[in-house]
Each structure stands twice: as structure tokens, then as C-alpha cells.
Amino acid sequence: EADIYQTPRYLVIGTGKKITLECSQTMGHDKMYWYQQDPGMELHLIHYSYGVNSTEKGDLSSESTVSRIRTEHFPLTLESARPSHTSQYLCASSEYNGGRGRQAFFGQGTRLTVV
């Protein structure tokens, strides 16, 4: 059973507001990820981190930012939310599994709606 938690599950917020989506994992995984997904569509990697103080941009450009001050915590921030940011945001984590590479474990997601 994966132990990765995202809060809030649902968020409706007005344009221009600053928001932070929380993600925490209790598995001690080194690598963490943020994916953006429109309903029923593919997963787009927007940020990832190899460990504390490491953050990298993913394949899809995003106006969001991330930080990794603690191993277990990988919050995502939008400084000024816009309707185009409306989407589902999925957090994931993984650990290196020897010669088998990595398996990602996902949180339940945050469904963000910007009005």
C-alpha cells in the first residue's frame, strides 16, 4: 500500500490567488514528481526532484514552482492562478529498486478549478 498524500483533494479558487498544493510521502522515497492531467487524458510531467534541494522542470512547461526542503514533502505553488490552470495535479514518488529501476507510486490527486 503506497503512502503518499495530497491535499486538498478538491480546490475551487478565484483568478489571481496564490495556491499551494501539498504532497507528502512516508515511504522515504528519494525521487518525487508532479504530473498534470486533464480529465481522461494523458499524464504530463511538469516537475520532479531527485532529493532535498533538487528540483527539475519536466516535459511540459508549467507556470508552477516546486520546492523540496524535506525528503517527504514536495509542495507545488501557483503564484497567480488562472482559468488555464484548471486541471488535475498528481503527485508521485519512487525509490531506486536496484537493477529494476523505479516504480512510481501516485497520490489521489488534487482537482483544481480556477474561476
Add this chain to the structure above:
Amino acid sequence: GQQLNQSPQSMFIQEGEDVSMNCTSSSIFNTWLWYKQDPGEGPVLLIALYKAGELTSNGRLTAQFGITRKDSFLNISASIPSDVGIYFCAGQLQTGANSKLTFGKGITLSVRP
């Protein structure tokens, strides 16, 4: 970059039927993973495959790592309504600590009762 192809985008089957999905790539992968995403939830790992030709089962699900290393297959037998969801394949070329997971676009499965 590496891409995984899953098609069709949607599949509609009758309850009780078997269904097969495949995932193909122009590149070789050394690990294949299959995930299922229930509506409104995050993807959950179903099966992991690590060796060419490997066949692994998880209940009514069976997945195979293609011999060419460029494809993988997922079969669901005797489908039930709770099989509804999006099925993603994922592959890794490298198996080191910096290995990158590449996801397919997913196949949405609908099961008619």
C-alpha cells in the same frame, strides 16, 4: 524522445468479455509497468515486468514483456464493471538510479453491464 503508443484511445466491452491492450515503442525498454486509474483517483500500479518474454499475472490480469523489448501486452479476463478506468503503460530504458519513466497516453476502458 522516447514515446509509448497505446491505441485505441477508448475501448468498450461487455461484462464478462476478455480484453487485450498493447503498448508499443520504437525504442527498446528494459522495464514495463502497467497502471490503472479509477475515475477521480491517482494511477495504481498493477503489474511490473523486468525481463523480455516475462509473463506475470495479478488476479484476472496478465501482462507480458514482449520479446523484442519494444512492446508489452495487458489482458483482462472475465471483465467486471469495476474494471472501468484508464490503463496506462510505462517503460524505462535505463534501470539506474536516474532512470526515467515514460508513460503512454492511456486507454479508457468502459464495461457495459
